[in-house]
Amino acid sequence: MSAEEYISAALHRLIKRKEPELSSDGFFLFAALHMLMLALTFGARFAPGWxxxxxxxxxxxxxTDNTVVALGAVSLEAPWYELxxxxxxxxHALVLPGLSLYGLALPGPQKxxxxxxxVWPLALGCLLYGAWHEIVELVLxxxxAxxxxxxxxxxPGPPWATVVGNLVFLVLSGACWYRRGWPWAFVGGLVILLVNGALAGSALALPAGALAELQFLLLLLWTESRRPFFTQHALSR
Structure with missing residues (x-):
């Protein structure tokens, strides 16, 4: 397919859809906000470390996830879009299991x-499960409509590796709340779990999940920016 034919077909799909579809334009905005937050992590308020x-x-x-989703409206049939x-x-399969390990490193006394x-075996199990189902056996x-x-x-079915990882994170962030009086990592994890669970399978699941991810990441950034304070407070006690 030539470039002209590809562009023409993409425009045809956008203009003459037989079924109503949710717009994917907002996912470019989500991707841009994630990159902005990434840039903020290089500021002086954040302590280096894993x-x-x-x-x-x-x-x-x-x-990357949101960019790929946003491109679906005009690139769904392109060979490179499947890649x-x-x-x-x-x-998704390789990164999200690390959230459990990140929970172990939340501010507070050593676990x-x-x-x-x-937690380590659970994280490894989630990694292997996700890799098998979302990489090896993935059919798209x-x-x-x-x-x-x-x-x-x-x-079919929920992403069990993600669900288990989120539950483990909730337990660990709850411990951070109890020991350090800092509830926001727990709140962010709870919101994303409830939103994804309540809207699973619906047309609104993806955009609502993206919004929930955004608030979760903002709260994680806030928590991470407070790490030097928690460390200094622990040393002074």
Whole structure:
């Protein structure tokens, strides 16, 4: 297909859709906001270390995720769009399990060894499960009518690796709230879990989930910016 034919076909799909679809334009905005937050992490308020590095990787992966979704409206049938979608799923499978380990590093007293003995195997299990289902066995198909145009997995059911990782993070961020009086990481994790659970399978699940991710990342950034304060407070006690 020539470039002219591809552009013509893309415009034809945009103008003459048989079924109503949610706009994907807003996902470019989500991607831009994630990149802006990524730039902010290089400010002086953030302490260097692997938790900050993970947060940067998470922001970059979600910016990529939203960019791929946004491109679906005009690139759904392009061969390279399937490759981008596979990259999107691979990032999802490989990065999100690290959220449990990030929870271990939330500000507060050092976690007991038993916590690490439980969380590390769970994170590894989520990584292997996600890699198998979202990389090795991934089969893609166009999203249903009325949804944001994109390619999605044919496998039914919730993303269990993500669900388990979120639950582990809630427990660890709840401990941060209890020990440090800082509830915001827990609040962000709870909101994203409730939104994704309540709207799972609906046409609004993707845009609502993107909004929930945005507030979650903002609260994680706020929490991470407070790490030097928590560290100094712990040393002064």
């Amino acid at each position: 938790p900050l590095a993970f947060l940067r990787v998470l922001l970059l992966s979600l910016a 981008l979608t596979r990259l999107r799923y691979a990032l 007991p060894a038993i916590w690490r003995a439980v 198909q166009p999203a249903g 009325g949804q944001v145009p994109r390619l999605v997995s044919t496998q």
